[in-house]
Amino acid sequence: MSDVSNILKTGDEMLVSVVMSVYNSQDYLRESIESVLNQSYENFEFIIINDGSTDLSESIIFEYDDSRIVYSSNIKNKGLIYSLNKGVSLAKGKYIARFDSDDICMKYRLECQLNFLVNNCEYNVVGSTAEIINSNGEFQGHFRLPETDVEIKTAMIFSNQIIHPAAMIRMESLNSLSCYYDLNYKHAEDYKLWLDLSSCGKFYNIQKPLIKYRVHGDNISIKHSGQQETLSKILSHEFCIINSIKFDVEAYKNILYKRIIEQSDVEVFYEIFDNDSFIKQSYLAKIYFVGLINLKKRGGRIIKPFFKSRFKKRINHIVIVLLYPLLCCLPKFVIKKYFRVLLE
Known part of the structure; x- marks a missing residue:
């Protein structure tokens, strides 16, 4: 490991807050929760926001007696953006690791991304590639993404280049924004966040899969693809015109x-x-x-x-x-x- 390994072992300071919103995710939730709790890096808090689930999601969450879990429940379904903003506002960590309740973290995900951000202070967002799995957990392929800051921001002119549930973000950068996730960009809130963060730091995608990204019929990106595409076109245009990004x-x-x-x-x-x-x-x-x-x-x-x-x-x-x-x-x-x- 790098020179951050001593920090990872001490446990003296809460470095990472994992933020996950849950809405009717009973089919995949256990696997998702366990993939976080079994991380090689153990000094984190796991903030789980139950967004008014009507299935067995809450009872599944209560099965885990782990002091690192910080649980909060919305009385009714308020939507992903509201829940993420709530989760980030509760966070005590220096870094926010986003995760979704239907995906799976690789064992070294947090350790790998934390190593990168601690040793590269000019970067405020680090993502990764991902393995694609189906509803049964069967391997379907890979998400391959540009690696360097200039490649990512140049390609952002056309489409989102950071996988939201595979991202770790510097909390200091999030606190510099007027809001975390913009309610005006429903189903494209991550793309808007990258736009907002692009002027205050660099982006990087680790070129190995750190999550297994599950594709199924209830994915937001599938169910709301039309609205997502419309907002993405607006955001891609903004990526072109903001002064901080030069087309390379x-x-x-x-x-x-x-x-x-x-x-x-x-x-x-x-x-x-x-x-x-x-x-x-x-x-x-x-x-x-x-x-x-x-x-x-x-x-x-x-x-x-x-x-x-x-x-x-x-x-x-x-x-x-x-x-x-x-x-x-x-x-x-x-x-x-x-x-x-x-x-x-």
Whole structure:
């Protein structure tokens, strides 16, 4: 371990407050609670807010006789944002570890993230990648996310890049805000929080999974995806315009290279042209097309060619390079129409 290991062992000071809101989570709650209580780092408080559950959630929580649990119950369901704000206001720790009642913490999650924040004072948020599991706990895949501050904040222009239940946040930074979680951003409260925190510190994603993220029919991100998407577009625009974040072309190139390889090229291209800023569309289009050619030189996967032979593929690449200045000037619907023919 790093030089923070002595701090972790002393138990003299409450360093971490784990905050979890619970609403009708009886199916997964035991596994979630036990994954926190069995952490390798033991000096924490576990704040559980029961948000008016009508199932067996409360009785399950009462099964655990552990002095680290701080229990509070809402008389009726008040919603996630209210409950999180309540939980954070009760916290005594220097760091807030968010967690959800249907996910699972890896054993070294708190220790790993605490090590990072104690040793890197310029950072105020540390997240991680995650394993994806289904309702039965079966492995489904990975969430892979950008690592460095500049990569995360650049990619935040397009979508949320920090997994909320895998995040640990410096309490000092939270206290500098006018409020913790904004009630005006229901179902996108985490994205708004990252926006608010982005100007007062750096972000980092540890490149190993520290939680198992459960995907099931009752996920908020699934049940309220429409509202979440609308608010996310507003927040992504704000990420572009706030003075503290500068759009980093090189960082986006690196992100784009990875995404072109890992995702379908159509999705990446559409994502670029789904942005409202005409200037940004033009700029990113150039990066995209240059990136495709650079990928070809590096042996990466290129867009689906409409010619099969090696010689005609080469013609295809040349056409793309010549077309991109023209495409930057065309209306979005024309671009999409053209590329739907070209790519699909």
